Amino acid sequence: MDFAKLKAPTLKELFVREIEAMILSGKLKIGDKLPPERILAEKMQVSRAVVNGGIAELSRKGFLRVKPRSGVYVIDYRRHGTVESLLSIMNYNGGHLRRDEIRSILEIKMIVDKLAVELSVDRHSDEDIISLESSLDEIKSQDDSIEKAADAAFSFYHELAMTSQNTLLPLIYRSFRVPVTHLWARFIQKYGNDVVYNNAREIFMALKNHDKAKALASVEKAISASISGSKEIYEA
Amino acid sequence: MDFAKLKAPTLKELFVREIEAMILSGKLKIGDKLPPERILAEKMQVSRAVVNGGIAELSRKGFLRVKPRSGVYVIDYRRHGTVESLLSIMNYNGGHLRRDEIRSILEIKMIVDKLAVELSVDRHSDEDIISLESSLDEIKSQDDSIEKAADAAFSFYHELAMTSQNTLLPLIYRSFRVPVTHLWARFIQKYGNDVVYNNAREIFMALKNHDKAKALASVEKAISASISGSKEIYEA
Protein backbone atom coordinates (compact mmCIF):
# COMPACT_ATOMS: atom_id res chain seq x y z
CA MET A 1 0.00 0.00 0.00
CA ASP A 2 1.11 3.49 -0.65
CA PHE A 3 -0.27 6.01 1.77
CA ALA A 4 -0.77 9.64 0.98
CA LYS A 5 1.84 12.00 2.32
CA LEU A 6 0.33 14.26 4.88
CA LYS A 7 1.33 17.87 5.05
CA ALA A 8 -0.04 20.34 7.50
CA PRO A 9 -0.90 23.62 5.80
CA THR A 10 0.69 26.73 7.20
CA LEU A 11 -1.38 29.64 8.36
CA LYS A 12 -0.24 31.65 5.38
CA GLU A 13 -1.52 28.98 3.03
CA LEU A 14 -4.85 28.91 4.82
CA PHE A 15 -5.08 32.66 4.61
CA VAL A 16 -4.32 32.62 0.88
CA ARG A 17 -6.95 29.96 0.22
CA GLU A 18 -9.51 31.87 2.22
CA ILE A 19 -9.04 35.11 0.33
CA GLU A 20 -8.83 33.29 -3.00
CA ALA A 21 -12.13 31.59 -2.27
CA MET A 22 -13.72 34.92 -1.43
CA ILE A 23 -12.54 36.37 -4.71
CA LEU A 24 -13.45 33.37 -6.85
CA SER A 25 -16.86 33.08 -5.25
CA GLY A 26 -17.55 36.74 -5.82
CA LYS A 27 -17.73 37.74 -2.18
CA LEU A 28 -14.89 40.08 -2.92
CA LYS A 29 -15.45 41.99 -6.12
CA ILE A 30 -13.00 43.63 -8.46
CA GLY A 31 -12.03 47.04 -7.18
CA ASP A 32 -12.94 46.23 -3.60
CA LYS A 33 -10.53 47.49 -1.00
CA LEU A 34 -9.45 44.99 1.59
CA PRO A 35 -9.45 46.00 5.25
CA PRO A 36 -6.05 47.13 6.56
CA GLU A 37 -3.64 44.36 7.42
CA ARG A 38 -4.03 45.13 11.10
CA ILE A 39 -7.79 44.71 11.05
CA LEU A 40 -7.59 41.62 8.86
CA ALA A 41 -5.08 40.06 11.22
CA GLU A 42 -7.28 40.81 14.18
CA LYS A 43 -10.47 39.48 12.58
CA MET A 44 -8.88 36.30 11.28
CA GLN A 45 -6.98 35.73 14.49
CA VAL A 46 -3.52 35.61 12.97
CA SER A 47 -0.50 37.85 13.16
CA ARG A 48 0.14 40.66 10.74
CA ALA A 49 3.11 38.71 9.42
CA VAL A 50 0.78 36.05 8.07
CA VAL A 51 -1.52 38.60 6.50
CA ASN A 52 1.37 40.54 5.01
CA GLY A 53 2.94 37.41 3.56
CA GLY A 54 -0.34 36.09 2.25
CA ILE A 55 -1.19 39.36 0.57
CA ALA A 56 2.24 39.41 -1.06
CA GLU A 57 1.60 35.96 -2.49
CA LEU A 58 -1.87 36.83 -3.73
CA SER A 59 -0.39 39.91 -5.30
CA ARG A 60 2.11 37.80 -7.21
CA LYS A 61 -0.68 35.50 -8.30
CA GLY A 62 -2.55 38.38 -9.84
CA PHE A 63 -5.49 38.51 -7.46
CA LEU A 64 -4.56 41.60 -5.49
CA ARG A 65 -2.84 44.89 -6.08
CA VAL A 66 -0.88 46.36 -3.19
CA LYS A 67 -0.56 50.11 -3.10
CA PRO A 68 1.87 50.88 -0.30
CA ARG A 69 0.52 53.26 2.31
CA SER A 70 -2.82 53.29 0.60
CA GLY A 71 -4.39 49.86 0.72
CA VAL A 72 -4.87 46.49 -0.93
CA TYR A 73 -7.31 46.18 -3.82
CA VAL A 74 -8.93 43.25 -5.61
CA ILE A 75 -8.04 43.18 -9.30
CA ASP A 76 -9.33 41.14 -12.22
CA TYR A 77 -7.37 37.88 -12.16
CA ARG A 78 -8.64 37.00 -15.63
CA ARG A 79 -6.79 40.06 -16.82
CA HIS A 80 -3.79 40.13 -14.50
CA GLY A 81 -3.38 36.53 -13.51
CA THR A 82 -0.77 34.14 -14.80
CA VAL A 83 -0.99 30.45 -15.44
CA GLU A 84 -0.79 29.85 -11.72
CA SER A 85 -4.22 31.36 -11.27
CA LEU A 86 -5.55 28.28 -12.97
CA LEU A 87 -4.29 26.16 -10.13
CA SER A 88 -6.10 28.35 -7.64
CA ILE A 89 -9.29 28.03 -9.62
CA MET A 90 -8.81 24.30 -9.81
CA ASN A 91 -8.19 23.96 -6.11
CA TYR A 92 -11.20 26.12 -5.42
CA ASN A 93 -13.36 23.68 -7.35
CA GLY A 94 -12.19 20.81 -5.18
CA GLY A 95 -9.44 19.70 -7.54
CA HIS A 96 -11.67 19.46 -10.58
CA LEU A 97 -11.60 21.25 -13.87
CA ARG A 98 -14.48 22.44 -15.95
CA ARG A 99 -15.07 21.11 -19.42
CA ASP A 100 -13.89 24.23 -21.18
CA GLU A 101 -10.77 24.30 -19.04
CA ILE A 102 -9.93 20.74 -20.01
CA ARG A 103 -10.47 21.60 -23.64
CA SER A 104 -8.23 24.64 -23.21
CA ILE A 105 -5.48 22.59 -21.64
CA LEU A 106 -5.54 20.00 -24.38
CA GLU A 107 -5.54 22.66 -27.08
CA ILE A 108 -2.43 24.14 -25.53
CA LYS A 109 -0.80 20.77 -25.00
CA MET A 110 -1.31 20.01 -28.65
CA ILE A 111 0.64 22.99 -29.92
CA VAL A 112 3.27 22.75 -27.21
CA ASP A 113 3.98 19.08 -27.88
CA LYS A 114 3.96 19.67 -31.60
CA LEU A 115 6.47 22.47 -31.34
CA ALA A 116 8.60 20.41 -29.01
CA VAL A 117 8.65 17.53 -31.47
CA GLU A 118 9.20 19.76 -34.46
CA LEU A 119 12.20 21.44 -32.91
CA SER A 120 13.56 18.34 -31.26
CA VAL A 121 13.65 16.26 -34.43
CA ASP A 122 16.41 18.45 -35.79
CA ARG A 123 18.15 19.45 -32.62
CA HIS A 124 18.19 16.52 -30.21
CA SER A 125 21.44 14.90 -29.13
CA ASP A 126 22.30 11.31 -28.29
CA GLU A 127 22.09 12.09 -24.59
CA ASP A 128 18.59 13.42 -25.12
CA ILE A 129 17.55 10.11 -26.63
CA ILE A 130 18.97 8.24 -23.70
CA SER A 131 17.21 10.34 -21.07
CA LEU A 132 13.99 10.24 -23.07
CA GLU A 133 14.13 6.48 -23.24
CA SER A 134 14.65 6.17 -19.51
CA SER A 135 11.67 8.48 -18.94
CA LEU A 136 9.72 6.25 -21.26
CA ASP A 137 10.62 3.11 -19.37
CA GLU A 138 9.61 4.85 -16.20
CA ILE A 139 6.02 5.10 -17.46
CA LYS A 140 5.82 1.39 -18.14
CA SER A 141 7.30 0.33 -14.83
CA GLN A 142 4.86 2.42 -12.78
CA ASP A 143 1.95 0.08 -13.30
CA ASP A 144 1.01 -0.13 -9.65
CA SER A 145 0.49 3.50 -8.70
CA ILE A 146 -1.66 5.73 -10.85
CA GLU A 147 -0.17 8.88 -9.43
CA LYS A 148 3.37 7.79 -10.16
CA ALA A 149 2.49 6.73 -13.67
CA ALA A 150 0.93 10.12 -14.32
CA ASP A 151 4.04 11.79 -12.94
CA ALA A 152 6.23 9.64 -15.15
CA ALA A 153 4.17 10.56 -18.20
CA PHE A 154 4.53 14.19 -17.34
CA SER A 155 8.29 13.76 -16.98
CA PHE A 156 8.54 12.22 -20.42
CA TYR A 157 6.81 15.11 -22.13
CA HIS A 158 8.74 17.55 -20.01
CA GLU A 159 11.96 15.91 -21.06
CA LEU A 160 10.74 16.13 -24.63
CA ALA A 161 10.26 19.87 -24.21
CA MET A 162 13.78 20.08 -22.82
CA THR A 163 15.27 18.49 -25.93
CA SER A 164 13.69 21.13 -28.13
CA GLN A 165 16.43 23.57 -27.11
CA ASN A 166 13.73 26.15 -26.66
CA THR A 167 14.37 27.72 -23.26
CA LEU A 168 10.75 28.56 -22.63
CA LEU A 169 8.99 25.42 -23.67
CA PRO A 170 9.85 23.48 -20.51
CA LEU A 171 8.86 26.48 -18.41
CA ILE A 172 5.46 26.70 -20.03
CA TYR A 173 4.97 22.98 -19.85
CA ARG A 174 5.81 22.96 -16.18
CA SER A 175 3.23 25.65 -15.51
CA PHE A 176 0.60 23.10 -16.38
CA ARG A 177 2.03 20.29 -14.31
CA VAL A 178 -0.72 20.01 -11.75
CA PRO A 179 -3.74 20.10 -14.06
CA VAL A 180 -2.10 17.94 -16.74
CA THR A 181 -0.99 15.33 -14.24
CA HIS A 182 -4.45 15.40 -12.79
CA LEU A 183 -5.97 14.76 -16.17
CA TRP A 184 -3.66 11.88 -16.84
CA ALA A 185 -4.32 10.27 -13.52
CA ARG A 186 -7.99 10.11 -14.46
CA PHE A 187 -7.11 8.84 -17.88
CA ILE A 188 -4.80 6.11 -16.62
CA GLN A 189 -7.29 5.10 -14.00
CA LYS A 190 -9.80 4.31 -16.70
CA TYR A 191 -7.65 2.94 -19.49
CA GLY A 192 -4.46 1.82 -17.78
CA ASN A 193 -1.00 3.20 -18.39
CA ASP A 194 -0.46 1.07 -21.50
CA VAL A 195 -2.22 3.56 -23.72
CA VAL A 196 -0.16 6.44 -22.41
CA TYR A 197 3.02 4.44 -22.71
CA ASN A 198 2.32 3.36 -26.28
CA ASN A 199 1.52 6.90 -27.35
CA ALA A 200 4.73 8.17 -25.82
CA ARG A 201 6.69 5.33 -27.33
CA GLU A 202 5.38 6.08 -30.79
CA ILE A 203 6.48 9.68 -30.48
CA PHE A 204 9.84 8.61 -29.12
CA MET A 205 10.56 6.16 -31.94
CA ALA A 206 9.65 8.67 -34.65
CA LEU A 207 11.85 11.23 -32.95
CA LYS A 208 14.75 8.83 -32.74
CA ASN A 209 14.41 8.11 -36.45
CA HIS A 210 14.24 11.81 -37.27
CA ASP A 211 10.86 11.26 -38.86
CA LYS A 212 9.16 14.60 -38.31
CA ALA A 213 5.92 13.78 -40.09
CA LYS A 214 5.44 10.58 -38.16
CA ALA A 215 6.30 12.28 -34.89
CA LEU A 216 3.77 15.05 -35.44
CA ALA A 217 1.13 12.54 -36.41
CA SER A 218 1.83 10.59 -33.24
CA VAL A 219 1.38 13.70 -31.13
CA GLU A 220 -1.94 14.41 -32.77
CA LYS A 221 -3.03 10.85 -32.23
CA ALA A 222 -2.05 10.96 -28.55
CA ILE A 223 -3.89 14.18 -27.88
CA SER A 224 -6.93 13.03 -29.79
CA ALA A 225 -7.03 10.01 -27.55
CA SER A 226 -6.88 12.31 -24.54
CA ILE A 227 -9.72 14.42 -25.90
CA SER A 228 -12.08 11.55 -26.51
CA GLY A 229 -10.96 9.98 -23.24
CA SER A 230 -11.67 13.13 -21.27
CA LYS A 231 -15.11 13.32 -22.83
CA GLU A 232 -15.98 9.84 -21.68
CA ILE A 233 -14.61 10.42 -18.23
CA TYR A 234 -16.17 13.77 -17.54
CA GLU A 235 -19.50 13.14 -19.19
CA ALA A 236 -20.09 10.08 -17.08
CA MET B 1 7.50 65.11 -22.62
CA ASP B 2 6.73 61.93 -20.83
CA PHE B 3 8.65 61.40 -17.65
CA ALA B 4 9.54 58.04 -16.24
CA LYS B 5 7.54 56.91 -13.26
CA LEU B 6 9.79 56.68 -10.26
CA LYS B 7 9.43 53.84 -7.87
CA ALA B 8 11.66 53.21 -4.91
CA PRO B 9 12.50 49.53 -4.61
CA THR B 10 11.60 47.91 -1.32
CA LEU B 11 14.18 46.10 0.75
CA LYS B 12 12.50 42.83 -0.08
CA GLU B 13 12.92 43.50 -3.78
CA LEU B 14 16.57 44.34 -3.29
CA PHE B 15 17.06 41.19 -1.32
CA VAL B 16 15.40 39.08 -4.00
CA ARG B 17 17.54 40.64 -6.72
CA GLU B 18 20.67 40.06 -4.71
CA ILE B 19 20.02 36.39 -4.14
CA GLU B 20 18.85 35.91 -7.71
CA ALA B 21 22.05 37.44 -8.98
CA MET B 22 24.10 35.13 -6.78
CA ILE B 23 22.25 32.12 -8.16
CA LEU B 24 22.34 33.21 -11.78
CA SER B 25 26.00 34.11 -11.56
CA GLY B 26 26.84 30.77 -10.04
CA LYS B 27 28.02 32.09 -6.69
CA LEU B 28 25.28 29.99 -5.19
CA LYS B 29 25.19 26.55 -6.66
CA ILE B 30 22.38 24.03 -6.90
CA GLY B 31 22.05 22.12 -3.66
CA ASP B 32 23.76 24.81 -1.61
CA LYS B 33 22.18 25.52 1.72
CA LEU B 34 21.57 29.15 2.52
CA PRO B 35 22.56 30.48 5.93
CA PRO B 36 19.68 30.62 8.44
CA GLU B 37 17.35 33.55 8.07
CA ARG B 38 18.68 35.07 11.28
CA ILE B 39 22.27 35.06 10.05
CA LEU B 40 21.29 36.27 6.61
CA ALA B 41 19.33 39.13 8.13
CA GLU B 42 22.25 40.08 10.31
CA LYS B 43 24.80 39.96 7.51
CA MET B 44 22.67 41.88 5.02
CA GLN B 45 21.58 44.36 7.66
CA VAL B 46 17.85 43.85 7.24
CA SER B 47 15.16 42.42 9.43
CA ARG B 48 14.20 38.82 9.40
CA ALA B 49 10.81 39.81 7.97
CA VAL B 50 12.54 40.97 4.80
CA VAL B 51 14.58 37.80 4.53
CA ASN B 52 11.59 35.59 5.23
CA GLY B 53 9.45 37.39 2.67
CA GLY B 54 12.20 37.42 0.08
CA ILE B 55 12.87 33.72 0.48
CA ALA B 56 9.15 33.01 0.12
CA GLU B 57 9.13 34.89 -3.17
CA LEU B 58 12.24 33.18 -4.47
CA SER B 59 10.68 29.90 -3.52
CA ARG B 60 7.62 30.68 -5.60
CA LYS B 61 9.86 31.66 -8.49
CA GLY B 62 11.52 28.27 -8.44
CA PHE B 63 14.97 29.35 -7.26
CA LEU B 64 14.82 28.09 -3.70
CA ARG B 65 13.29 25.23 -1.80
CA VAL B 66 12.23 25.89 1.77
CA LYS B 67 12.27 22.96 4.13
CA PRO B 68 10.67 24.18 7.35
CA ARG B 69 12.79 23.66 10.41
CA SER B 70 15.64 22.42 8.29
CA GLY B 71 16.87 25.12 5.98
CA VAL B 72 16.65 26.82 2.60
CA TYR B 73 18.26 25.17 -0.41
CA VAL B 74 19.14 26.34 -3.91
CA ILE B 75 17.34 24.31 -6.57
CA ASP B 76 17.71 24.13 -10.36
CA TYR B 77 15.56 26.94 -11.72
CA ARG B 78 15.85 25.46 -15.22
CA ARG B 79 14.04 22.46 -13.86
CA HIS B 80 11.72 23.99 -11.29
CA GLY B 81 11.25 27.52 -12.52
CA THR B 82 8.19 28.91 -14.23
CA VAL B 83 7.92 31.49 -16.95
CA GLU B 84 8.60 34.18 -14.41
CA SER B 85 12.15 32.95 -14.02
CA LEU B 86 12.75 34.32 -17.47
CA LEU B 87 12.07 37.81 -16.21
CA SER B 88 14.61 37.35 -13.47
CA ILE B 89 17.18 36.20 -15.97
CA MET B 90 16.34 39.13 -18.18
CA ASN B 91 16.63 41.63 -15.36
CA TYR B 92 19.88 40.07 -14.30
CA ASN B 93 21.28 40.74 -17.74
CA GLY B 94 20.44 44.41 -17.44
CA GLY B 95 17.13 44.11 -19.24
CA HIS B 96 18.54 42.33 -22.25
CA LEU B 97 17.83 38.95 -23.69
CA ARG B 98 20.23 36.53 -25.25
CA ARG B 99 19.90 35.49 -28.85
CA ASP B 100 18.57 32.03 -28.08
CA GLU B 101 16.06 33.48 -25.65
CA ILE B 102 14.74 35.82 -28.30
CA ARG B 103 14.49 32.93 -30.71
CA SER B 104 12.66 30.93 -28.07
CA ILE B 105 10.19 33.72 -27.42
CA LEU B 106 9.41 34.15 -31.09
CA GLU B 107 8.99 30.42 -31.60
CA ILE B 108 6.45 30.42 -28.80
CA LYS B 109 4.73 33.54 -30.00
CA MET B 110 4.33 31.94 -33.40
CA ILE B 111 2.37 28.96 -32.15
CA VAL B 112 0.43 30.97 -29.59
CA ASP B 113 -0.70 33.55 -32.12
CA LYS B 114 -1.50 30.87 -34.66
CA LEU B 115 -3.65 28.98 -32.20
CA ALA B 116 -5.34 32.19 -31.14
CA VAL B 117 -6.18 33.02 -34.73
CA GLU B 118 -7.24 29.52 -35.58
CA LEU B 119 -9.66 29.32 -32.69
CA SER B 120 -10.83 32.89 -32.95
CA VAL B 121 -11.81 32.66 -36.60
CA ASP B 122 -14.63 30.30 -35.72
CA ARG B 123 -15.51 31.54 -32.28
CA HIS B 124 -15.23 35.32 -32.15
CA SER B 125 -18.26 37.49 -31.52
CA ASP B 126 -19.17 40.94 -32.80
CA GLU B 127 -18.06 42.49 -29.55
CA ASP B 128 -14.67 40.84 -29.98
CA ILE B 129 -14.26 42.53 -33.35
CA ILE B 130 -15.12 45.89 -31.85
CA SER B 131 -12.64 45.62 -28.99
CA LEU B 132 -9.98 44.26 -31.34
CA GLU B 133 -10.46 47.19 -33.66
CA SER B 134 -10.12 49.69 -30.85
CA SER B 135 -6.92 47.93 -29.73
CA LEU B 136 -5.74 48.21 -33.30
CA ASP B 137 -6.42 51.93 -33.49
CA GLU B 138 -4.58 52.33 -30.24
CA ILE B 139 -1.37 51.12 -31.88
CA LYS B 140 -1.60 53.67 -34.66
CA SER B 141 -2.37 56.60 -32.38
CA GLN B 142 0.63 55.94 -30.13
CA ASP B 143 3.14 57.29 -32.59
CA ASP B 144 4.89 59.56 -30.11
CA SER B 145 5.89 57.17 -27.36
CA ILE B 146 7.65 53.95 -28.20
CA GLU B 147 6.78 52.37 -24.88
CA LYS B 148 3.08 53.08 -25.27
CA ALA B 149 3.05 51.80 -28.83
CA ALA B 150 4.68 48.57 -27.69
CA ASP B 151 2.13 48.27 -24.91
CA ALA B 152 -0.69 48.85 -27.38
CA ALA B 153 0.68 46.15 -29.67
CA PHE B 154 0.82 43.78 -26.77
CA SER B 155 -2.76 44.63 -25.87
CA PHE B 156 -3.92 43.85 -29.38
CA TYR B 157 -2.42 40.39 -29.39
CA HIS B 158 -3.60 39.83 -25.87
CA GLU B 159 -7.12 40.76 -26.90
CA LEU B 160 -6.72 38.38 -29.81
CA ALA B 161 -5.86 35.60 -27.38
CA MET B 162 -8.95 36.51 -25.35
CA THR B 163 -11.24 36.08 -28.36
CA SER B 164 -10.02 32.51 -28.83
CA GLN B 165 -12.25 31.38 -25.97
CA ASN B 166 -9.31 29.37 -24.71
CA THR B 167 -9.02 30.19 -21.02
CA LEU B 168 -5.30 29.61 -20.88
CA LEU B 169 -4.08 31.39 -23.95
CA PRO B 170 -4.33 34.88 -22.45
CA LEU B 171 -2.66 33.65 -19.30
CA ILE B 172 0.29 32.25 -21.21
CA TYR B 173 0.51 35.28 -23.39
CA ARG B 174 0.55 37.53 -20.37
CA SER B 175 3.41 35.59 -18.86
CA PHE B 176 5.56 36.91 -21.66
CA ARG B 177 4.42 40.49 -21.39
CA VAL B 178 7.66 42.04 -20.22
CA PRO B 179 10.06 40.37 -22.66
CA VAL B 180 7.70 40.63 -25.61
CA THR B 181 6.98 44.29 -24.98
CA HIS B 182 10.68 44.84 -24.61
CA LEU B 183 11.32 43.22 -27.96
CA TRP B 184 8.70 45.31 -29.66
CA ALA B 185 9.97 48.52 -28.19
CA ARG B 186 13.29 47.81 -29.88
CA PHE B 187 11.55 46.87 -33.05
CA ILE B 188 9.39 49.98 -33.17
CA GLN B 189 12.33 52.17 -32.32
CA LYS B 190 14.07 50.99 -35.45
CA TYR B 191 11.24 50.58 -37.91
CA GLY B 192 8.44 52.74 -36.49
CA ASN B 193 5.06 51.55 -35.38
CA ASP B 194 3.66 51.44 -38.91
CA VAL B 195 5.04 48.00 -39.56
CA VAL B 196 3.58 46.63 -36.36
CA TYR B 197 0.28 48.31 -37.05
CA ASN B 198 0.03 46.99 -40.59
CA ASN B 199 0.84 43.45 -39.51
CA ALA B 200 -1.81 43.59 -36.83
CA ARG B 201 -4.29 45.12 -39.24
CA GLU B 202 -3.76 42.37 -41.75
CA ILE B 203 -4.47 39.74 -39.13
CA PHE B 204 -7.49 41.66 -37.95
CA MET B 205 -9.03 41.99 -41.41
CA ALA B 206 -8.57 38.32 -42.21
CA LEU B 207 -10.13 37.44 -38.87
CA LYS B 208 -13.09 39.72 -39.47
CA ASN B 209 -13.66 38.05 -42.83
CA HIS B 210 -13.41 34.60 -41.28
CA ASP B 211 -10.54 33.83 -43.64
CA LYS B 212 -8.51 31.34 -41.63
CA ALA B 213 -5.83 30.68 -44.24
CA LYS B 214 -5.17 34.36 -44.75
CA ALA B 215 -5.10 35.01 -41.03
CA LEU B 216 -2.58 32.27 -40.39
CA ALA B 217 -0.43 33.50 -43.24
CA SER B 218 -0.53 37.00 -41.80
CA VAL B 219 0.63 35.74 -38.43
CA GLU B 220 3.52 33.93 -40.04
CA LYS B 221 4.42 37.03 -41.96
CA ALA B 222 4.34 39.20 -38.86
CA ILE B 223 6.53 36.86 -36.85
CA SER B 224 8.95 36.42 -39.72
CA ALA B 225 9.32 40.18 -39.80
CA SER B 226 10.07 40.12 -36.07
CA ILE B 227 12.64 37.42 -36.52
CA SER B 228 14.57 39.17 -39.24
CA GLY B 229 14.12 42.44 -37.39
CA SER B 230 15.52 41.03 -34.16
CA LYS B 231 18.50 39.70 -36.05
CA GLU B 232 19.36 43.09 -37.40
CA ILE B 233 18.86 44.79 -34.08
CA TYR B 234 20.77 42.40 -31.92
CA GLU B 235 23.58 41.65 -34.30
CA ALA B 236 24.40 45.32 -34.62
Next chain:
DNA sequence: TTTTAAAATCTGGTCATACCAGTAGTGCAA
Protein backbone atom coordinates in the same frame (compact mmCIF):
# COMPACT_ATOMS: atom_id res chain seq x y z
C1' DT C 1 32.03 -1.47 20.12
C1' DT C 2 27.53 -0.90 18.32
C1' DT C 3 22.89 0.45 18.85
C1' DT C 4 19.40 3.09 20.80
C1' DA C 5 17.33 6.66 23.28
C1' DA C 6 17.28 11.09 25.40
C1' DA C 7 18.71 15.83 25.36
C1' DA C 8 20.50 19.93 23.38
C1' DT C 9 20.52 22.66 19.37
C1' DC C 10 19.04 24.60 15.12
C1' DT C 11 15.56 26.42 12.01
C1' DG C 12 11.58 28.25 9.72
C1' DG C 13 6.69 29.71 11.11
C1' DT C 14 4.40 32.76 13.85
C1' DC C 15 3.30 36.37 17.20
C1' DA C 16 3.29 41.07 19.41
C1' DT C 17 4.66 45.68 19.43
C1' DA C 18 6.61 49.71 17.61
C1' DC C 19 8.40 53.12 14.39
C1' DC C 20 8.94 55.00 9.64
C1' DA C 21 7.47 57.28 5.54
C1' DG C 22 4.37 58.04 1.93
C1' DT C 23 -0.97 58.59 1.02
C1' DA C 24 -5.08 60.95 1.18
C1' DG C 25 -8.42 63.65 3.15
C1' DT C 26 -9.44 68.08 5.74
C1' DG C 27 -9.59 72.73 6.61
C1' DC C 28 -7.52 77.12 6.68
C1' DA C 29 -5.10 80.85 4.45
C1' DA C 30 -3.70 83.39 0.33
Next chain:
DNA sequence: TTGCACTACTGGTATGACCAGATTTTAAAA
Protein backbone atom coordinates in the same frame (compact mmCIF):
# COMPACT_ATOMS: atom_id res chain seq x y z
C1' DT D 1 -9.73 78.53 -6.67
C1' DT D 2 -5.24 77.38 -5.27
C1' DG D 3 -1.68 76.03 -2.12
C1' DC D 4 -0.12 74.28 2.09
C1' DA D 5 0.10 72.65 6.79
C1' DC D 6 -2.03 69.20 9.62
C1' DT D 7 -3.53 64.60 10.65
C1' DA D 8 -5.22 59.97 10.50
C1' DC D 9 -4.28 55.94 7.89
C1' DT D 10 -1.56 52.17 5.85
C1' DG D 11 1.95 49.10 4.21
C1' DG D 12 7.15 48.34 4.94
C1' DT D 13 10.36 47.29 8.26
C1' DA D 14 12.71 46.42 12.77
C1' DT D 15 13.01 43.77 17.24
C1' DG D 16 12.65 40.23 20.14
C1' DA D 17 10.39 36.22 21.53
C1' DC D 18 8.11 31.61 21.49
C1' DC D 19 6.65 27.25 19.09
C1' DA D 20 7.35 22.74 17.14
C1' DG D 21 9.54 19.80 14.12
C1' DA D 22 14.25 18.53 12.14
C1' DT D 23 18.96 17.67 13.10
C1' DT D 24 22.85 16.82 15.71
C1' DT D 25 25.03 15.61 19.90
C1' DT D 26 25.39 13.11 24.00
C1' DA D 27 24.64 9.53 26.99
C1' DA D 28 22.83 5.22 28.15
C1' DA D 29 21.96 0.47 26.99
C1' DA D 30 23.01 -3.78 24.56
